[in-house]
Amino acid sequence: DGGITQSPKYLFRKEGQNVTLSCEQNLNHDAMYWYRQDPGQGLRLIYYSQIVNDFQKGDIAEGYSVSREKKESFPLTVTSAQKNPTAFYLCASKVTGTGGDTQYFGPGTRLTVL
Amino acid sequence: EDQVTQSPEALRLQEGESSSLNCSYTVSGLRGLFWYRQDPGKGPEFLFTLYSAGEEKEKERLKATLTKKESFLHITAPKPEDSATYLCAVQAPGGSYIPTFGRGTSLIVHP
Numbered sequence: 001d002g003g004i005t006q007s008p009k010y011l012f013r014k015e016g017q018n019v020t021l022s023c024e025q026n027l028n029h030d031a032m033y034w035y036r037q038d039p040g041q042g043l044r045l046i047y048y049s050q051i052v053n054d055f056q057k058g059d060i061a062e063g064y065s066v067s068r069e070k071k072e073s074f075p076l077t078v079t080s081a082q083k084n085p086t087a088f089y090l091c092a093s094k095v096t097g098t099g100g101d102t103q104y105f106g107p108g109t110r111l112t113v114l
Numbered sequence: 115e116d117q118v119t120q121s122p123e124a125l126r127l128q129e130g131e132s133s134s135l136n137c138s139y140t141v142s143g144l145r146g147l148f149w150y151r152q153d154p155g156k157g158p159e160f161l162f163t164l165y166s167a168g169e170e171k172e173k174e175r176l177k178a179t180l181t182k183k184e185s186f187l188h189i190t191a192p193k194p195e196d197s198a199t200y201l202c203a204v205q206a207p208g209g210s211y212i213p214t215f216g217r218g219t220s221l222i223v224h225p
Contacts, residue, residue: 004157031211042118042215043158043201050210058212090157094211100146100165101211103203105157 003027004106006091011111013078013085021076021109023091031094032074033103036060036087043090049074078111086113117141118216120202126222127192135187135219137202147185148213149178150201158201192223 004025013019025032031050035043045058049068063082068074078085091106119138127133139147146165150158162171164180171178175196177188187200199220203213 006157040217042217043203045212048210048212056210088155092157096211100163101205102160102163103148103211103213104160105150107157108155110155 004091004093004104006089006106006109008109009107011109013111013113015113016080018077018079019111021078021089021091021111023074023076023106024072025074025091025093025106026072027093027095027104028071029093029095029104030071032068033092033094034058034064034066034074034076035090035092037090037108038087046076046089085111087111118202118204118214120200120216120219122219123217124220124222126224127189129193129223129225130191132188132190132192134189135200135221136184137187137216138184139202139204140183141204141206141214143207145205145207146213147180148203148205149185149187150203152199152201152218154199161200189221192221194223194225197221197223 007022033048034046044060046064047066049055065077089109092103094103117140121136149161152158162178167182169180175190179186199218201218202216205213
């Protein structure tokens with residue numbers, strides 16, 4: 001089955017720790033994205049990558065880092081510099097078809113800081 | 115700055131009671147408007163893309179429409195399984211695909 005997988009589903013972090021969230025896709029999509037979702041707020045873009053070995057900051061990149069060494073993988077590291085990391089994190093990829101661009105999402109990772 | 119406003123924030127319906135969700139947007143030239151459904155604790159599921167005013171798309175009990183300033187998601191004779199948060203996003207013209215999302219409408223359909 002083609003799709004986007006995120007792991008783990010739940011993640012707990014202690015103060016001062018870095019943690020890495022995994023995102024893998026087998027859809028052969030070039031572009032991938034990381035969003036953060038907080039209650040009552042819209043999705044906020046953290047980082048995006050349009051091609052392997054290239055990525056750009058989104059609206060709330062501070063305290064986060066990413067890499068894009070493979071087309072299929074776009075891991076997100078939440079560093080200790082992120083002061084309020086507890087949130088639901090969503091990975092997405094984008095396909096361009098005859099009708100235009102469409103973004104598809106993974107199942108999400110819920111990060112809780114203890 | 116592109117903005118997307120969804121209303122109402124929350125909507126409670128009885129099973130079979132049709133209604134509409136609204137997505138108002140301000141964008142300098144619309145490249146696409148997207149509707150997603152999100153169940154609690156899960157990632158958004160793509161529903162529709164609309165590109166131009168007057169366009170309509172349907173899927174089961176859902177119909178999305180688009181004008182130059184807003185989009186409506188009409189829900190006809192909803193069932194409890196339609197309960198979810200519905201997200202709207204817009205994409206302005208430009209090189210990078212970076213949609214702007216609204217905060218969503220939480221829909222609860224009571225049996």
